[in-house]
Amino acid sequence: MLKRHFYALDVEVLRPAPGWAARFAVGGTDTVTLGDLEFGVDVRIRAGELGAYHVNLPLTGAMHWHQGRDEPQQALAGKTAAVYQPVGDTVVDQWDGDCRLLAVKIGRAELETQLEAMLDRPVRGPIDLGPMLDVSSGPGASWARLVRLVTGDAVHPDGLTAHPVIGARMREALVTGLLLATDHRHRGSLDRHTPALAAPGAIRRVVEAMRAQPGRPFTVADLAGIAGVGARALQQSFARYVGMPPMTYLRQLRLALVHDGLRAADPGETTVAQVAYRYGFTHLGRFAAAYRERYAISPSETLRK
Structure with missing residues (x-):
């Protein structure tokens, strides 16, 4: 299951325990994959280069890991989450047997395209997200709550995240939230950015698209793409020319x-x-x-x- 939905893993059991059992629940899509994972025994994992952005959010216990030549790090339940880059050999030095975690895999193009939309300009990846995310308070804690909510629904067979409208918006919220919660070289630009307004003609195209396909599961990113601007520019332009946000x-x-x-x-x-x-x-x-x-x-x- 992990190979099919996440990566090809080399798993080594460090201290076998009688009667241990792993438990994996996975959902989401090819671009944003979510998992509720627990091995039930101490393991070491080698994953090679991931090719995607990834976050491990422990709910219980802890895990020790490193990527490339970086120093080993610890992700601890209620305190920190591990943030992985698309490049660099990835090793979980020890995933404790009592560590249950939520795994969030985000396709490289998905995250980098979203960042470009937020900045209204091209970016050169990879983004180099900070390796540790503080989930005890602030934006990191808020993002962690969102991950729990969306993952809990995604791994359920009847979850609403499977619906094209709701699922797309939840996945967009996860990617955007991670970019606003983690440290990276574009974080200051995101905090300071004031996008240029879209031209009235661009807003007219968006309105015409909505009227032509009112039942289509549009997201803000979809509408921004039609206008040829970023999501924030679309929001501000709609407020100016239409008097309300685009989704309203x-x-x-x-x-x-x-x-x-x-x-x-x-x-x-x-x-x-x-x-x-x-x-x-x-x-x-x-x-x-x-x-x-x-x-x-x-x-x-x-x-x-």
Whole structure:
């Protein structure tokens, strides 16, 4: 399982224990893979060059590791997480038997493209993320909570992260959050960056794309790509020219289309869920609340009228 979803590993059991059993649960996609992993016995692992960015977040116990010629490091539950680069031979010198961890593998192109979108300019990789992430407080702790939430859903067979809309947004949040939580040479630029606004024509293209495919699972990154700007520039440009963030505009557009669709539908042949799903709403409870807030009536009442 680990070879199929993560890397080809050379695993050595350091101190065999009677009755020990490993436990692995894995989910996600080819670009962002998530795992809840536990060996149940002390092991040493050689992984070679990873070819991807990777974070190990211990939930219990500790692990000792090094990459390339760097000094050995320790990742400790509740304190620190291990951050690996795409290049450099990777060795886990000891993964303690009581160490259960969450593993986050992010494709190199996925992370570097996201950083380019955030900076509104090309970057030359690899990014050289800091090898240790403080998860006891601040942005690191916030990112660790997000990892627990998304991984818990991703490894579940019925998790919402498998849905193209929700999953894409969660994965984007994980990648963006890591770039804002870890140390790297572009961190200061991210904190100081004020992007140039997109031209009105670019915003018009985004609006036209939303109207042409209102049910498409757009993310902010998708819309920024249509506009030809970064995500932050898109957000600020939409606020200036449209008066609201792009995802708020998309939600309002979808609500209006559902409203018109329900009014025109035959209640004997159509359900609220069918119309809502058609226009990109995947969580019916949240959809119904937003619909009632806007129209002061429930979707089902609109359908019956």
